[in-house]
Amino acid sequence: MSVTAHLYSDIALFTLLACLSLFSATYALFTGIAKYEHASVQPKLARQTRFFFFVGLGIVTVASTLGSVANAITSLMMAVMLLLCDGAFYQQKKPVQTLFTVIRATLVVHAFVMFFQGTVIFVQMASGGESDTQALFNVTLLSHLLLTIATAALLPLLHTISKKEYWKKVANHDDLTGLLSRRAFIASALDIINQQENGHFSLLIVDIDYFKQINDQYGHQAGDEVLRTLATTLESGTRDNDIVGRLGGEEFAILMPGLSADFAQVVANRMLDRIADNSTTFNDVDIQATVSIGIATSTGIMTTWDELFSQADSALYTAKQRGRNLVFTYTPAMQA
Numbered sequence: 001m002s003v004t005a006h007l008y009s010d011i012a013l014f015t016l017l018a019c020l021s022l023f024s025a026t027y028a029l030f031t032g033i034a035k036y037e038h039a040s041v042q043p044k045l046a047r048q049t050r051f052f053f054f055v056g057l058g059i060v061t062v063a064s065t066l067g068s069v070a071n072a073i074t075s076l077m078m079a080v081m082l083l084l085c086d087g088a089f090y091q092q093k094k095p096v097q098t099l100f101t102v103i104r105a106t107l108v109v110h111a112f113v114m115f116f117q118g119t120v121i122f123v124q125m126a127s128g129g130e131s132d133t134q135a136l137f138n139v140t141l142l143s144h145l146l147l148t149i150a151t152a153a154l155l156p157l158l159h160t161i162s163k164k165e166y167w168k169k170v171a172n173h174d175d176l177t178g179l180l181s182r183r184a185f186i187a188s189a190l191d192i193i194n195q196q197e198n199g200h201f202s203l204l205i206v207d208i209d210y211f212k213q214i215n216d217q218y219g220h221q222a223g224d225e226v227l228r229t230l231a232t233t234l235e236s237g238t239r240d241n242d243i244v245g246r247l248g249g250e251e252f253a254i255l256m257p258g259l260s261a262d263f264a265q266v267v268a269n270r271m272l273d274r275i276a277d278n279s280t281t282f283n284d285v286d287i288q289a290t291v292s293i294g295i296a297t298s299t300g301i302m303t304t305w306d307e308l309f310s311q312a313d314s315a316l317y318t319a320k321q322r323g324r325n326l327v328f329t330y331t332p333a334m335q336a
């Protein structure tokens with residue numbers, strides 16, 4: 001094969017890979033984003049989404065090793081974008097808004113890079129005539145063009161999604177703490193319970209002790225600050241697939257899929273320690289709150305949300321009666 005024929009077969013291969021990477025990356029991105037809403041409450045969907053991302057990412061990586069430096073940079077940007085999106089799925093508790101902003105910024109930078117590189121190549125081609133090297137540039141230009149079109153299509157879509165995400169967040173989250181509202185918590189919990197056939201899951205109800213006294217002694221605003229501190233402590237002490245919500249007033253709930261009664265007890269006791277370590281400072285005054293925690297665990301036998309909730313609630317009641325700042329786990333003997 002002549003050098004020129006070699007070059008053209010390389011170009012054909014590269015074009016194919018560039019198109020493939022563009023398609024898979026965009027497809028993975030769209031699929032991932034489309035599944036985001038459900039992935040946030042369904043770990044199985046999150047796994048599927050991750051698969052889409054990594055297939056796209058793999059193809060992008062292969063394409064970048066075969067392409068020009070400019071395309072390698074482009075592919076790298078796509079890869080970063082994909083990873084950021086992937087990250088969004090696993091940062092269920094953090095505001096996705098920030099991630100969308102980063103993605104959008106990446107896309108804008110990408111569009112500018114494409115535009116300037118494309119212009120430089122175009123000027124070079126116009127001044128020097130067609131040659132083998134310029135033919136390669138031509139392919140680069142084409143892939144840049146395609147990526148820019150994809151970028152242009154993605155930007156308004158991301159905008160719409162982030163707006164929807166914002167309103168969804170406002171509707172499903174508690175204003176004061178940013179945790180799931182009671183309604184959203186129960187909906188997410190039902191989703192998880194229905195999915196985890198025969199699996200273990202534990203429900204923790206966390207209630208601040210003598211919260212009325214905190215309000216009376218330090219004021220309502222200080223009380224609000226205590227609620228915020230507790231929400232942050234609870235969230236940071238849970239895993240990604242646990243869900244945390246504010247049921248109302250000074251009562252919070254955590255649903256932990258896959259957690260047996262013994263482990264739930266360990267986690268809850270660790271939470272008591274963390275809460276003791278994280279006091280709230282309001283107007284230079286340190287406010288130390290304690291909580292009582294009631295736990296109920298499904299042991300694989302079909303358990304409904306109502307059963308689980310009322311069991312955790314009676315366990316909480318017992319913890320309060322036994323002196324507060326305590327963890328108590330529901331046992332069937334409690335019914336007797």
Ligand SMILES: Nc1nc2c(ncn2[C@@H]2O[C@H](COP(=O)(O)OP(=O)(O)OP(=O)(O)O)[C@@H](O)[C@H]2O)c(=O)[nH]1
Pocket residue numbers: 176207208209210211212213215219220221222223224227248249250320324
């Ligand atoms: N600051 C603040 N207070 C609230 C909020 N929601 C409910 N509360 C207050 O929470 C207090 C709850 O008091 P109680 O139900 O008597 O419970 P408690 O004082 O924590 O007593 P135990 O639960 O028995 O330990 C009430 O004084 C409510 O006004 C809120 O969003 N912010």
